[in-house]
Amino acid sequence: MVKPIQQAAVIGSGVMGAAIAAHLAGAGISCLLLDIVPTQLTEDEKKAGLTLEHPKVRSKLAVTAIEKLKKTKPAPLYSEAFATRITPGNLEDDLHKLSKVDWIIEVVVERLDVKRQLLQRIEQVWTPGTIVSSNTSGISINEMVEPCGDAFKRHFLGTHFFNPPRYMKLLEVIPGQTTDPEIVKYMTLFGEKSLGKGVVSAKDTPNFIANRIGTYGLLVTLREMLEKGYTVEEIDAVTGPAMGRPKSATFRTLDLVGLDTFVHVAGNVYDNTTDESEKAIFDAPTVLRRMVELGWIGEKQGQGFYKKVKTATGKEIQALKLDTMEYALSQKVKGASLEAAKSAKGAAAKIKALLGTGDRYSELAWNVLKPVLLYAANKLGEIADSIVEIDNAMKWGFNWDLGPFELWDAIGLVKSAQRMEAEGDVLPDWVTSWIAAGHTSFYVREAGSSAFYYECALTAVETRPEHISLRALKEQNRIILSNSGANLIDIGDDVACLEFSSPNNAIGGDILTMIQKSAEEVRNNYRGLVIANEGKHFCVGANLMLLLMEAQDGEWDEVDSIIRLFQNSMMALKRLPKPVVAAPHQMTLGGGVEACMPADKVIFSAETYYGLVEVGVGLIPAGGGCKEVALRTSRLVSNPEVDLQPFMNGYFETIGMAKVSTSGHDTKRLGYMAPQDSVVINSDHRIYEAKMAVLDMDRAGYTAPVEERIRVVGEQGKAVMQLGAYTMRQSGFISEHDQLIANKLAHVLAGGNVPANSYVSEQYMLDLEREAFLSLTGEPKTQQRMQHILTTGKPLRN
Missing domain, CATH: 3.40.50.720 (NAD(P)-binding Rossmann-like Domain)
Known part of the structure; x- marks a missing residue:
């Protein structure tokens, strides 16, 4: 034990x-x-x-x-x-x-x-x-x-x-x-x-798995560059997202790691391997050693393969020219294969497009990819017993989208193996035998199995109950309802999962429609609902483009209709007579937060960046966000003799300054974490933990929450918040338009022009939200802010 x-x-x-x-x-x-x-x-x-x-x-x-x-x-x-x-x-x-x-x-x-x-x-x-x-x-x-x-x-x-x-x-x-x-x-x-x-x-071998293969790949790439005369920028253009790898690609990665550290790691293999061909690869090139001697070891010293230089107009990124050892302005790289990869969807399609165009950059990609695939295959059994361990190590340790063997499958195992042999390369015996036995890939999917990947050793990849894969469930035809923006998926034990699937998971009419349909489906046929997805981010907010287009066309009835649909959809979740658990992760902003707030419980991933940020685009939360924080304040201070104002001031500042949590745990500091909410440290377990929470509530005899009356700070409390905004304006901390937005926000959070400690309904608060949102949408400066963030991805202060 x-x-x-x-x-x-x-x-x-x-x-x-x-x-x-x-x-x-x-x-x-x-x-x-x-x-x-x-x-x-x-x-x-x-x-x-x-x-x-x-x-x-x-x-x-x-x-x-x-x-x-x-x-x-x-x-x-x-x-x-x-x-x-x-x-x-x-x-x-x-x-x-x-x-x-x-x-x-x-x-x-x-x-x-x-x-x-x-x-x-x-x-x-x-x-x-x-x-x-x-x-x-x-x-x-x-x-x-x-x-x-x-x-x-x-x-x-x-x-x-x-x-x-x-x-x-x-x-x-x-x-x-x-x-x-x-x-x-x-x-x-x-x-x-x-x-x-x-x-x-991993096995007890030099550098274990990820650093062994990752270091080998970086050294192979550097040698290809030196032999063929590619530039630093060309190498990074090819070995980044086009190849299913991070934006830092090769040389930005080396700068981040530190060239001195990299040379040390490479030397560890050089000193401990008896294979002379491997020794030759892990003998760091002279240029690398020279850069270390000069102190050009990367970001920690301000320069490596790249450096930032101050100019009269700001800063510029310069790249090292290895032939002269001088820096020059970094150049953008273009090519047919790079454009083809950029247009392709998904890592597998990108790498196939990159290799399939036949230009100079396709050749570079093949020449740096091929030796890594062969090296990983040759090291199977020495550094790890399973191709799954090797693939996962590279995905989790170097942020590759696909591990070496997944990548080999993606480009076509048999076809690429034939090309390698035609070019004089020798495949490992086990790969030759595997192909000779009639296999066309390393991974084989077995239909209907929960462990649906099998590796080349015919050993099932372990699928644990904590790992609920929505992608796998969709492939097993477990979709209950679907439209262009969302899916309702059966995740087992009579629990359904609502998955957003629009670009960036931005909430538009399609998602809102699916929320209402899902609520009805779960009401009639399921024990409860999980709201989660496997996107890069949970949800970046509402579909701003749609709102901006309607506002610029003066279609105010349409804007009003969109807000009502949003609010009604959130209330459908809140009034569902079955338990609802949200499991957000990564960026969860604006409308994404409002989609979580109606849930009976929120299970945050530890890496959740959560906040009502609408003021950044000149608006206020209007999908129930203001109403929910007012309700939470009212619950928190249930004694009518206790002053609500200090608590509401905190929310006014948090929303007014568009504060975002730095983690799932940090949502508590901002007042977004309710007592029943929790944090799960392994994001892969989010959906499982949310499902378990649904089942626990169902077994305990769940009843839908009844509508509560909300105690508000009223007109007097609004004046306090607006005075704070006025003071910030007079001090030059915010603009005139910022103050206008703050005043609207204060009006809503306070419950409008009612006496302090009045009790109001949830619908009353929603109406205040909608009115304020509509009026702000018509402001030219708000439309400018919306346009700017859609165009540049950055907020505008006007």
């Missing part, structure tokens, strides 16, 4: 160690953060009369690291308050405290001798049963604990987080030769469920 992890310790408070501690704190795990005792005093410490023995000095590395976590961007902490879950200390005074924790993670310098010495010290205070792991990016797990005892070795393994830990999904779990299999199994499940990671099992 493996001891559950409730407390952890991280050894090493550098950037990575502190960020891992922050992620553990975000997962609800209290954490001890230890580092060495400093050997020198700073000038400020000397002036303060401190000595090296003073407690403030001895643990200052960890203390400083925790403080930095609160200021770092992007934020390592889901909420700044979670920093209190991290306790600073040092390895001299606090080493004994390791005996009380359940998991110890080593995150010190990447040197085998240092890690060995530290692990031997840990073993001296180690409590049997405590899991110990290393966050090494490639040093041998077995060699690290070679001097340690057998019991310690059984509890030791690698847990390689990718940076930054909060945002990067991949966690490589690397067992040693004697690691207890139960501990490996436990850490895999713990990493997925408690830490929200995509976990892959």
